[in-house]
Amino acid sequence: MRRLFPVTDQTAAPAPDGAPDRGAADREWGLGELAEAYAYPPSAPGREGPWVRANMVSTLDGAAQHEGRSQPISCAADMRIFGTLRGLADVVVVGAQTVRQEGYRPARAREDFAALRAAAGQGPAPAIAVVSAGLDLDFSLPLYTSPLVPTLVLTGAAAPPERIAAAEKAGARVVIAGDGTGVDPARAVGALAGLGLRRILTEGGPRLLGQLVAADVLDELCLTVSPMLTAGDAQRIAGGPAVPVPKRFELVSLLEEAGFLFSRYRRT
Ligand SMILES: NC(=O)c1ccc[n+]([C@@H]2O[C@H](COP(=O)([O-])OP(=O)(O)OC[C@H]3O[C@@H](n4cnc5c(N)ncnc54)[C@H](OP(=O)(O)O)[C@@H]3O)[C@@H](O)[C@H]2O)c1
Numbered sequence: 221m222r223r224l225f226p227v228t229d230q231t232a233a234p235a236p237d238g239a240p241d242r243g244a245a246d247r248e249w250g251l252g253e254l255a256e257a258y259a260y261p262p263s264a265p266g267r268e269g270p271w272v273r274a275n276m277v278s279t280l281d282g283a284a285q286h287e288g289r290s291q292p293i294s295c296a297a298d299m300r301i302f303g304t305l306r307g308l309a310d311v312v313v314v315g316a317q318t319v320r321q322e323g324y325r326p327a328r329a330r331e332d333f334a335a336l337r338a339a340a341g342q343g344p345a346p347a348i349a350v351v352s353a354g355l356d357l358d359f360s361l362p363l364y365t366s367p368l369v370p371t372l373v374l375t376g377a378a379a380p381p382e383r384i385a386a387a388e389k390a391g392a393r394v395v396i397a398g399d400g401t402g403v404d405p406a407r408a409v410g411a412l413a414g415l416g417l418r419r420i421l422t423e424g425g426p427r428l429l430g431q432l433v434a435a436d437v438l439d440e441l442c443l444t445v446s447p448m449l450t451a452g453d454a455q456r457i458a459g460g461p462a463v464p465v466p467k468r469f470e471l472v473s474l475l476e477e478a479g480f481l482f483s484r485y486r487r488t
Pocket of ligand 1: 275276277278283284285288289290314315316317318319321322351352353354355356375376401402403404405423424425426427428429431455457459
């Protein structure tokens with residue numbers, strides 16, 4: 221992996237013939253280095269609030285999944301960054317369809333991040349927060365029954381009461397963040413911050429991310445561009461109605477490995 225932006229003395233210089241120099245700067249990064257590269261902004265006076273970061277992968281032609289999964293468009297380095305972003309987060313917010321389709325399991329406590337998490341006052345693993353209106357979720361799964369940190373279920377006040385009861389019986393913590401069946405994204409972020417979960421990571425999916433974008437709560441996008449083309453009609457990384465005015469983000473960093481680009485964009 222090598223850093224392409226910002227340019228530093230570690231950035232590989234192009235070889236004289238124009239081919240990329242796969243020299244000293246192109247090597248596998250340790251998880252500690254990745255954690256440093258992806259650190260959340262520290263809280264500071266005037267910046268004590270939550271920070272909402274999304275991590276998504278897209279093909280060159282904009283597909284956010286292939287045959288219903290993101291794994292075919294990902295790679296080993298992308299999974300290392302995925303794990304690092306989890307290792308840094310207080311909570312991982314994810315749409316119910318991604319949980320159902322990708323078979324979500326509880327986040328693991330990883331030795332590599334233990335010291336960092338302890339120093340940041342975090343528990344051993346991030347909580348997973350599932351966003352759902354209908355609560356048609358299999359509460360007998362380990363995600364709900366045996367996580368290290370209780371799984372949160374974010375839903376609206378009008379969610380089916382028997383499904384709320386089932387979630388709670390399984391051990392999940394239900395957080396109401398909307399007046400109807402649905403969750404209001406800004407209220408959800410506020411509710412998580414109110415629980416002390418300030419470093420928020422969302423792993424999508426596209427329907428959820430589109431709402432976070434529309435509600436203007438997204439601070440940062442970690443986007444992996446996968447050097448693949450899939451054609452077809454797969455979703456883009458964010459769906460739903462278009463926002464009236466495109467939201468502008470700025471490039472913070474760009475890493476590369478095996479033709480995959482790992483970008484970090486922050487809202488301007
Ligand atoms: N490329 C990537 O990085 C990436 C990341 C994640 C997922 N994916 C792919 O994306 C696909 C799934 O994504 P998706 O966009 O279809 O679904 P999604 O965003 O993961 O989940 C949609 C579901 O979340 C719940 N939901 C969303 N907004 C809500 C709100 N405001 N209030 C209450 N509930 C809300 C609803 O659940 P209920 O139906 O339970 O009410 C809704 O059906 C999968 O194929 C997955 O592989 C790709």
